[in-house]
Amino acid sequence: MGIFDIIGPVMIGPSSSHTAGAARIGLLAHYILKEQAINAAITFFGSFAKTYRGHGTDKAVIAGILGYSADDPAIRKAFHLAEEKNMNVQIYTSEAESPHPNTVQINLTSINGKLLSLIGVSLGGGRVSIRQINGFECDVSGESYTLLSVYDDQSGVVSLVSSFLAKESINISQMRVFRKGKHQQAVMIIDTDSRVSDTVVQKISLLPIMKSVIAIDPI
Numbered sequence: 001m002g003i004f005d006i007i008g009p010v011m012i013g014p015s016s017s018h019t020a021g022a023a024r025i026g027l028l029a030h031y032i033l034k035e036q037a038i039n040a041a042i043t044f045f046g047s048f049a050k051t052y053r054g055h056g057t058d059k060a061v062i063a064g065i066l067g068y069s070a071d072d073p074a075i076r077k078a079f080h081l082a083e084e085k086n087m088n089v090q091i092y093t094s095e096a097e098s099p100h101p102n103t104v105q106i107n108l109t110s111i112n113g114k115l116l117s118l119i120g121v122s123l124g125g126g127r128v129s130i131r132q133i134n135g136f137e138c139d140v141s142g143e144s145y146t147l148l149s150v151y152d153d154q155s156g157v158v159s160l161v162s163s164f165l166a167k168e169s170i171n172i173s174q175m176r177v178f179r180k181g182k183h184q185q186a187v188m189i190i191d192t193d194s195r196v197s198d199t200v201v202q203k204i205s206l207l208p209i210m211k212s213v214i215a216i217d218p219i
Helices: 003-007 016-033 046-055 057-065 073-084 157-167 198-205
Strands: 037-045 088-094 102-110 115-124 127-133 136-140 145-152 172-179 185-192 210-216
Touching (some): 016 057, 016 102, 016 115, 016 127, 016 210, 046 057, 046 088, 046 102, 057 073, 057 102, 073 088, 136 172, 136 185, 157 172, 157 185, 157 198
Parallel strands (some): 037 088
Antiparallel strands (some): 037 102, 102 115, 115 127, 145 185, 145 210, 172 185
8 A cells, every 4th residue: 555545646626536646647648648638528427427416527628638646726616627628518417337437538639630538437536447438448547658559469569569569678577469359459557657659659650550659658
C-alpha cells in the first residue's frame, strides 16, 4: 500500500475516485487523442452514473479532456472552459454492465476529424486504468512512460519495436500485447523507464504494419 492509498491525491473535489480519478481518465484521453477535441460524448456507468453530479465527476472528466490535471481549480468551471474552446459536450448515463462500479466511456472527435473511444475505470486513491481503446482491450494506468502501438498482428513485431527502443537506450519495464485474433489487429503496450521521444515514435510509425503509435507521459 502506498501513501496515496492512505491519504489520497492532491485534488479539487470531494472524492479521489469520483473526482481525481475521473480527471485522470479525461487527461489520459487528452494525451491519447493528441489533438483538440471538438466533440465529447461521455457515458457514466455504475456508481459514476448515480453520483456524478454531486461529486463533480462530469466536470472532472471534461477538465481532463481539455488538458487540466486533478489538482487544477479549473475543474470547477469545466463546462464554461469547454464552451470557450468550442468543445461540444454530451453527458449520458447507462445501466449496462461495466467492468467496474466507477466506469466512464469517452468518445472524442478532434478538430481534424480524428476519433477516439476509450473506457476507463477509477480504482480509488486517484488510481485509474484505461481498459479499452478503440475497441481493443488494454490496461493503461498513466503512472509510467508508455508506448501504445496498434498494428497488424504478425511475427517479429515485438522484437522490431523493442530494437528501436534498445537503440535509444530506453529500458522496457513491462510489456502487454492484446489482439482481436491471430493475424488481426493488435495493441502492444510498453511501459518504459524513460520518455519515448517523438523521433522514436515517428520511426516506429513509419513501419507499414503500424496503424497508430502513441507515447504517453506519466500524469
